[in-house]
Amino acid sequence: MSEAISLIRYGQHPLAQRAREVMTRGNTRSTLFVDPAPPYAVRGSGCRVVDQFGAEVIDCNNNYTSLIHGHSIPEITQAVSGMLADGTAFGLPTESEVALAELLSERTGHERWRFSNSGTEAVMTAIRAARAYTGRDVLIRFEGSYHGTADSVVALDAPGVPAGVRSDLIVVPQADRVAFDAAVADAGDRLAAVLIDLMPNRAGLVPAEREFVQHIRQTTERVGALMIVDEVISLRLAPGGFASEYAITPDLITAGKIIGGGFPVGATAGRADVLAVFDPLAASNVGWGGTFSANPVTMTAGRIAMERFGVAETDQLNLRGDALRAALTRGGVAVTGFGSLMRLREAVDFTELWWAAYQRGVMLGTNGLLALSTAMGDADVSHIERAVIDAVDSVRERNNS
Structure with missing residues (x-):
């Protein structure tokens, strides 16, 4: 240069x-x-x-x-270019989202998938699903981790974040088992979920301790809360996601980045019974739209990218x-x-x-x-x-x- x-x-x-x-x-x-x-x-x-x-x-x-x-990538460019004449977004689902969900389900083992347009949206979806499924409000997450820009996952003292958000959040240091156990006890039967990034970028890309991660999994199962693993960045590290390196199966994961093939994408995946809260025919369901969610351009590019990886x-x-x-x-x-x-x-x-x-x-x-x-x-x-x-x-x- x-x-x-x-x-x-x-x-x-x-x-x-x-x-x-x-x-x-x-x-x-x-x-x-x-x-x-x-x-x-x-x-x-x-x-x-x-x-x-x-x-x-x-x-x-x-x-x-x-x-x-x-x-x-020529294969992605050619596939997407060929789609443009037929339309880029519809008020109907398309086979492209089915194909990507099938591929990702087979690859990771997670039963159900729900697509959005960013990692931020994926995290918001997962938190809403956890609260709706458990009927509880409190979320525990860890200092220094980045989960997008929604109020509930940024620093509690960040400008523009209302004080009321703090009532349903407990933030503890990563890898601090004493602080985590105290937070779980403090939340009691109000704990909906624990959200963790197993190797948070903002905190320096230091992999979480295996024993600590397994303790979180055991604790959430014991108290009836859900474990959400943020795999937006780390899904690339193993075919089943980075969580598979810890020999755990989270209730929900969030994904994004590589699954879009270079186009805007996010996804929430996990247990079928948890994601059933979005069932539009259920008596009480969570309504969740997204004008460009699962658009065929992103879904097709993402499928090709993941087939090549x-x-x-x-x-x-x-x-x-x-x-x-x-x-x-x-x-x-x-x-x-x-x-x-x-x-x-x-x-x-x-x-x-x-x-x-x-x-x-x-x-x-x-x-x-x-x-x-x-x-x-x-x-x-x-x-x-x-x-x-x-x-x-x-x-x-x-x-x-």
């Missing part, structure tokens, strides 16, 4: 200036902002993205883990991620994660680190996330390794000077 591309050049570019006139800080998604302004993507192919300056980078962000095969592909990508994480560790970089997902854990300015990696041809998540894709070959992973180690070293030197 040309050294002429500097931070100030991005900040002063006419597109960034136009964007700031109509959007706060020039973009819609808070997670994409880097100071003074992010580059703007023009096109992507395979594991690479080209920005408005023509700079080409290896994409280790992959739209925050959703592009499991990278960009512009079977057991062999999952294992191969995880091995590649394990090897990269080991190489970064040998290179002196602090990194955590599992399989194809990892987080840089350096005590440096992450804006500086993001730009340092970008200028070396690698695009990270703004929090130091790396998500590998099947589009990456050995040469790409070697480039990532060298670029990240060099970027970390350069930022350390600047921070220590």
Whole structure:
């Protein structure tokens, strides 16, 4: 990448200036902002993205883990393009959602599936289902985990969250068994569900302790509450989802990201009797719409993406991620994660680190996330390794000077 591309050049570019006139800080998604302004993507192919300056980078962000095969997959592009003349959304269900649900059910073992348009919606659906099924109100979740942007799953002191939300929530530290047991006792027979991400990105991609996860499963069964596992990011880590690595079967999971084939998607899955709360013919049912939920474009793209990501592909990508994480560790970089997902854990300015990696041809998540894709070959992973180690070293030197 040309050294002429500097931070100030991005900040002063006419597109960034136009964007700031109509959007706060020039973009819609808070997670994409880097100071003074992010580059703007023009096109992507395979594991690479080209920005408005023509700079080409290896994409280790992959739209925050959703592009499991990278960009512009010919098979998906051809299938979706062929659908456009027949319609992109209907006021009727289509066979495409049946086909994706069948594939995912067979892959994961979860009985029933309900699609939406984002991970946030999937989590909202799961929480509503748990409360409706149990007839209880209280949700226990864990500090530092990201479950979307609904009031019930963001920080209780976040601006705009009403105080009343707190009455039905208990937030405890991850892996703190004493605090968890105390929360369960405090909730008593009002506990509807426990929501957990087994490797939360915002908390550093540190896998949860096996004994703690199994304790949650045993506890929820004992007190008649449901266990919801957020698999929006972690579903890629094992054919049955990351929960299968812990030898547990949650009552509900939330999914998204890779199951949409590059299009907006979310899903809630799990026990048939729990998801029966949405049965429109039931005497008392939860009404839950969604204008673009299960649209045939997303469902078709998602089915093709998941067909291309079977057991062999999952294992191969995880091995590649394990090897990269080991190489970064040998290179002196602090990194955590599992399989194809990892987080840089350096005590440096992450804006500086993001730009340092970008200028070396690698695009990270703004929090130091790396998500590998099947589009990456050995040469790409070697480039990532060298670029990240060099970027970390350069930022350390600047921070220590």
